[in-house]
Amino acid sequence: MAEQLYREIILDHYRNPRNKGVLEPADYSYEDTNPLCGDEVRIDLRVKDGIVSEVRFSGRGCAISQASASILTEMIQGKPLEEVKALTKDDLLEELAIPISPARMKCACLSLKVLKAGIYGVPQDED
Amino acid sequence: MTTETTHNVPTPLDAAAIRADFPVLNQPLEPGEKTLVFLDSAASSQKPAAVLDALNDYYRQYNANIHRGVYKLSEKATAKYEEARHLVAAFINAASPREIVFVRNSTEAINLVAHSWGRRNLKEGDLVVLSVMEHHSNIVPWQLLAEEKGFEIAYIPLTSDVRLDMEAYEQLLRREPKLVSVAHVSNGVGTINDVATIIRQAHEAGAVVLIDGAQSVPHLPIDVQALDCDFLAFSGHKMLGPMGSGALYGKRALLEAMPPFLGGGGMIRKVTLEGSTFADVPARFEAGTPAVGEAIGLGVAVEYLTALGMDRVREHERELTAYALERLREVPAITIYGPQDPELRGGVISFTLGDVHPHDVAAILDSDNVAVRAGHHCNQPLMHHLGVVATTRASFYVYNTLEDVDRLVAGLHAVNRIFGLA
Numbered sequence: 328m329a330e331q332l333y334r335e336i337i338l339d340h341y342r343n344p345r346n347k348g349v350l351e352p353a354d355y356s357y358e359d360t361n362p363l364c365g366d367e368v369r370i371d372l373r374v375k376d377g378i379v380s381e382v383r384f385s386g387r388g389c390a391i392s393q394a395s396a397s398i399l400t401e402m403i404q405g406k407p408l409e410e411v412k413a414l415t416k417d418d419l420l421e422e423l424a425i426p427i428s429p430a431r432m433k434c435a436c437l438s439l440k441v442l443k444a445g446i447y448g449v450p451q452d453e454d
Numbered sequence: 455m456t457t458e459t460t461h462n463v464p465t466p467l468d469a470a471a472i473r474a475d476f477p478v479l480n481q482p483l484e485p486g487e488k489t490l491v492f493l494d495s496a497a498s499s500q501k502p503a504a505v506l507d508a509l510n511d512y513y514r515q516y517n518a519n520i521h522r523g524v525y526k527l528s529e530k531a532t533a534k535y536e537e538a539r540h541l542v543a544a545f546i547n548a549a550s551p552r553e554i555v556f557v558r559n560s561t562e563a564i565n566l567v568a569h570s571w572g573r574r575n576l577k578e579g580d581l582v583v584l585s586v587m588e589h590h591s592n593i594v595p596w597q598l599l600a601e602e603k604g605f606e607i608a609y610i611p612l613t614s615d616v617r618l619d620m621e622a623y624e625q626l627l628r629r630e631p632k633l634v635s636v637a638h639v640s641n642g643v644g645t646i647n648d649v650a651t652i653i654r655q656a657h658e659a660g661a662v663v664l665i666d667g668a669q670s671v672p673h674l675p676i677d678v679q680a681l682d683c684d685f686l687a688f689s690g691h692k693m694l695g696p697m698g699s700g701a702l703y704g705k706r707a708l709l710e711a712m713p714p715f716l717g718g719g720g721m722i723r724k725v726t727l728e729g730s731t732f733a734d735v736p737a738r739f740e741a742g743t744p745a746v747g748e749a750i751g752l753g754v755a756v757e758y759l760t761a762l763g764m765d766r767v768r769e770h771e772r773e774l775t776a777y778a779l780e781r782l783r784e785v786p787a788i789t790i791y792g793p794q795d796p797e798l799r800g801g802v803i804s805f806t807l808g809d810v811h812p813h814d815v816a817a818i819l820d821s822d823n824v825a826v827r828a829g830h831h832c833n834q835p836l837m838h839h840l841g842v843v844a845t846t847r848a849s850f851y852v853y854n855t856l857e858d859v860d861r862l863v864a865g866l867h868a869v870n871r872i873f874g875l876a
Binding site: 329330332333338342363364365387388389390391431434 | 810811812813814817818821822828829830843844868872873874
């Protein structure tokens with residue numbers, strides 16, 4: 328089970344995060360924490376002509392939360408903002424392609440929660 | 455670890471036999487599943503069959519409210535509830551069962567003291583001394599009350615090996631604090647504090663002393679009269695008892711001078727529309743219907759521990775801790791926090807593994823059916839002192855064996871493999 332959860336894709340994104348950093352100024356910026364692990368994730372976006380032109384994430388925490396943020400930035404880079412708004416938890420989980428137990432769901436979905444809160448300007452319900 | 459010979463070593467506990475008394479640890483396994491190694495007793499212990507049977511007997515045979523009914527069921531429930539109070543009092547050598555107030559847990563016990571003794575006795579200009587290693591339950595109640603009353607809180611700082619800085623403590627005592635409230639054993643890193651000295655010095659300075667015994671009463675022989683503490687808070691669920699059971703010990707004279715905590719039924723002498731007078735201790739502090747079966751279960755847990763012998767329980771955990779410290783030092787990239795000498799530690803070991811997040815460590819151990827805690831352990835100021843946001847914590851109790859330590863160590867090697875640390 329450990330080998331399934333900590334598959335190469337997770338460890339690779341954890342060790343070599345994509346789009347790591349901050350954008351200042353950014354069109355959308357938000358950060359939040361997951362009190363369970365103490366995970367922190369911040370996501371900054373720049374949007375040009377309705378398209379996500381640049382995205383960066385920063386933060387620290389467990390491998391699942393940080394790899395998820397890295398993977399999410401790859402999913403939305405270059406995508407229309409409207410499409411990004413429509414992203415669901417299942418879309419992200421499918422991309423992570425690992426079995427997430429209920430205890431780790433908050434770790435896995437922190438990045439999406441932060442992204443949505445940034446775009447909408449207010450914290451979003453998790454479900 | 456074989457040099458100390460000054461104390462009499464009691465006959466060892468047979469942990470494998472003890473394990474058989476705990477249904478949770480003896481469940482049928484799925485094909486390929488390994489037996490459960492439970493290393494999170496500092497959060498809450500498992501319960502032996504004797505305690506579960508006591509709960510079952512209460513709810514099936516004599517479930518009734520106490521101190522009220524004139525029928526046989528209620529009489530039996532009342533007698534068993536008060537018998538449990540006697541057992542708990544004897545367990546910590548209290549002078550009288552009246553010095554035992556049943557509460558839900560240590561948190562409630564400390565809040566009771568803050569709301570009752572604290573609200574009556576603390577005022578602006580006063581000083582309360584806590585320590586940096588306290589559990590949040592021994593920080594937040596005092597901070598909440600300080601906001602209301604305007605007294606000052608000072609914290610005993612920690613040494614690099616996570617012991618209380620006793621020189622700094624003596625400096626604080628010169629400021630004549632009204633209250634000193636510290637943990638006997640750190641839930642975060644396992645340090646055993648020299649509470650006998652802390653209490654004696656505090657009393658010399660005129661302070662009242664509350665000891666947070668959540669991590670000591672389950673694991674060490676405790677004699678409140680020898681210690682001379684004024685209050686002792688502890689949780690039943692951490693010492694083989696049911697969830698929702700716990701106790702506050704308080705010296706009788708102090709308890710008798712304290713106003714009620716919660717108001718309601720069971721804690722009054724007489725109620726009129728103009729006002730009320732209150733029951734004697736401990737009933738004054740037990741408003742409403744208590745967790746009767748759970749208190750009875752705690753009494754049975756205390757009997758179970760007494761039969762094992764608390765000096766043997768301590769020796770068993772000291773041996774496990776010494777072995778674990780030795781074996782864990784073999785694990786590459788590990789940092790172990792707290793005193794290195796097992797004599798100075800309870801059965802709690804907190805560590806980090808390279809830069810792997812403790813939650814990832816715990817998840818990988820769990821996949822091998824080894825249950826540990828990961829996080830800040832309700833110890834954020836202590837974590838800040840250690841310079842980490844979280845640690846992984848393994849904690850031991852009577853049912854843990856040397857083989858459990860081996861399983862932990864093997865799991866940590868697996869973490870290192872997966873994260874490429876070794």
